[in-house]
Amino acid sequence: MTKSELIEVVAERIDIPKNRAYDVVNAIFDAMKDALLQEDRIELRGFGSFSIREYDARVGRNPRTGEEVFVDAKKSVHFKVGKELRERVDVLNEYN
Structure with a gap:
């Protein structure tokens, strides 16, 4: 949608x-x-919650070349599905 x-x-x-x-x-x-x-948490009961997660800097790898690459620390939006929505979506799995 x-x-x-x-x-x-x-x-x-x-x-x-x-x-x-x-x-x-x-x-x-x-x-x-x-x-x-x-950086406030948003909770929508029955749907899920949004929050900010912090990720540390790390050494990653370029998948094409295999070369090591430094990845900076960052913040990202994280969504955690609510129990009611998860259960309703799980019902769809029973029909597949």
């Missing part, structure tokens, strides 16, 4: 114009971005 598709679904589900749904979706994403930039 793309952001445009999400906006359409929100507009349909709560019966508002698409331009209003656009504002709602963008406000939610902006709030989430702001929280993550402050």
Whole structure:
């Protein structure tokens, strides 16, 4: 699902114009971005949580040449799926 598709679904589900749904979706994403930039954790019960993880600097390897490469320390967004969503997706595995 793309952001445009999400906006359409929100507009349909709560019966508002698409331009209003656009504002709602963008406000939610902006709030989430702001929280993550402050390194706050975002928890959406039943869906999952977003947090910032720190990774140490390390020596990696270029897969093409095998040459050792220094990889700088970094921070990255981490998503952990919630129990309810995980269980609902697990049901899909029973049908495959």
